[in-house]
Amino acid sequence: MAMNPVKLDQQTIQDVRNLLWGSALKDEIFTRWTQGFSFSEDEPTALVQHEGGPCAIIAPVQAYVLRAALFKDNPPEDISAVTEEEAKELLCAALTQILIDVASSTYRVVSLDNSSSEQNTSNTQEASTSDAAATEEAEDGERSPKRPRLDEDLFHSRLRCTECEDEEALRTCIKSSIPDFTNEFGVLLHLYSVVLTKGIEQIKNEVEDPGESLIDCIHGHGSQSLINLFLSGKAVTNVWDNDKEVCGLKLHGIPRQATIGFLTLLEHMRYCEVGWYLKNPRYPIWLLGSETHLTVLFSKEENLVVRESPHLNAKQIFQSFDPEGNGFISTIQLADLMSALNLVSEKEYVDIMTTKLDAESLGIITMHCFMEEFYPGESTTDTPRSFTLYHYNGLARSCIENKVRYQSGKATIPEELDVQIITDVSTMKMCLETKWPTIEVTWNSNHIPSLN
Template identity: 55%
Template sequence: MASTSEGVDSSISPGLLEDLKRLLWGRSLTDEVFLRWTQGFVLSADEPTALLQYEGGPCAVIVPVQAFLLRFALFTEENEAVEKWREHSDETAKDLLCQSLSAILLQTTATSYTVVYSDHSFTEMQEQDGPQESGGEEDVQRSPKRRKLCHDQFHLNLRCQQCDSREQLVNLVQSNLEKFQGDFGVLYYLYSLLLTKGVDQIKNEMEDPSEPLIDSTHGHGSQSLINLLLTGKAVSHVFDNEKDVAGMKLHGVSRQSQIGFLTQLEHLRYCEVGFNLKSPSLPVWVLGSETHLTVLFTQDLSLVAPESPEDTARRIFKSFDPEGNGFISSCLLGDVLHSLSLVSDQGYVDIMKGKLDSEGLGIIVLSAFMEEFYPGNSQQQGPKTFTVFHYNGLKRSNSTHKVQYKKGTATILEHGIPLVTEYTDVTTCLQTKWPTISIEWSGNDVPSLN
């Protein structure tokens, strides 16, 4: 039985374990889905700070951790760019991984933290049931007997330790890093996250707590799980704050995140990502396709400069237009003006209503609102050209079959200039934030979102 100065380890009670399994996997857990998630946080031999992903599914955990790892690899604690960031040693990369794992746990709560692991040797059990396939860093072959054993024995042998301070948590993560990098490391960390946050608190933040965090058919992580890792809250939506839809209050992301999130689903008009995720405090974005997550990042901090007055106005206006119609009811004009700290006394509001809704339709269009209150204030924010990198943790999704960052030069054209570019899944995703962006990838090696 393991113990550290941070506290003596303990087992997880059967009742709590059942609650965890139900929250994470739903009513049934298949061997196939569980097997997809049995991997550790393994660093690439071809890119010291890049994590490998073996099969579809665990990107919902691996990619947010990768994004935080890049945050620490690219920038100092004072948010200054790190020179020669691709030349980190293997030991430094492990330290960065520890920082990332700790940071995600720290943002979920300010009280106590839990680290989950097992003190049972699954390797020994595997060798008793059949020889382990030997291979390199991406060898994920497992004997059929071990596959059946994993599901039952894994949960029976889980242990946990608690601590009450940041320093203790960092030490605890450091002392368990080898386990986090082993066969079940992603799952150990995922259970650590759920216990640190608390099952009841996660359910309170989710829109539908009966829906598992991991899809029982394909093993994909839900948006609630992704948001929990990125923001510390397991809300089910990507818009800002709250929305009232048909009398139902829906909860989104309540504050600006360190790591951003953009999704191809917005391009397909299934959702709209709010400012808090779309404009993070650091220029690192998780990119979502319909089935996979990747990361786009840069060291150009001007891309996350403070929000312009025009952008603020658009965001506030859209918050009163939850269905994304491009207009608001004219009766809401006063509320919009008040939220923007503009003149909002009733006499002035009535005059503006008459001007902006001259035909008496009862609506005010966004473009007319912007032209009236922010005329000529559409100067482009941020650089026109900047260097970006893209990460995809699946070897099979990289043209070289190596997990390495792909470099590109991004260009943002002035608004109103026609965009002539070859549309790719990456650019269509990025255009949900920068509508006129195009990217020229080094060696014409276009990365994939899948």
């Protein structure tokens, strides 16, 4: 059952503020983050982002909206033709699923107390009216930042939290709260719901530096830890697979196949290495990261991703014992590896397998030999050589005709990389090549989508 909303205590509010914003929250940054989840007039399932910053929340929610729309029983033939009511149902499903994916026990839905004083209500109404006027006057579909608004201290003082013990109660609560999520503070309310559902202390345990805020205090961009929390349910700082030990420090990565994927231009620039779990999510939907913005790439072709299997699980666990990526482990690690995979790990049997897998007594066991012995006959699904990709960018100024719409393109992956003249040197192509090195995409209207 869902409980009635209760006021958050001052210590919890302060802890959340410090975790998200650090010790000093700038008015300008808070203003940029104050927007609701609203769909484009030109694309009924595409969320609009008004200003820079909250893409760290809006883009993952957009990805979950697409998951709810495309990968369910009887999906709509054309997601560009769904009704307003159907779009709201998809938003409900997305917000609910994100909380389910991050939760360890109780679900928490944050809302605003609307029973404030008459003066505060009047001020809020005036701000809303002024905001609407500013939005009409804004150029390029962007919202004017110079508008009366609810003070961030007043916003935090009005936060309320509803606890839901099961998924059914959560769905009911989210559905009844949709007006809050589509109003001015909807993005922040969902962000705070995720943080409190995950747990402040648990997030601190997962991030690399607990003293670093999840939102950059200078530029207002969401951190990789915040992005990873939405994509994988874990607020880890790194994008590689599993944990790595570097100079004696244990650094956390993505622990399992993510729900939504992640590709980044920064990998092309050699600033990071995105692991298999994020490049091959459970659904063919990826966040694309530039230096400053997040957009979404998706396809209806499910064979673009590999489903989890015993073979895949074994391969990933083997790699966790081989953090350097050498393709082999020491023979002394075999017992622990077999135990981790729930294989027979009694000493006598391990000794027999050690002799067999390391026949030349080199002291190592290769992944190939191990997989052939315990998981032979891998069944794989070939990646299609031709498929349609779609791209979403929530900033109107970055879209054709300043209209937030999905842009489609025909992708091909040549089996062999022929010598050819390279004509596409766009950041989009560089980003996609981190997953498909030979990919070629012909975008509609001959317009390459922007990552920024």
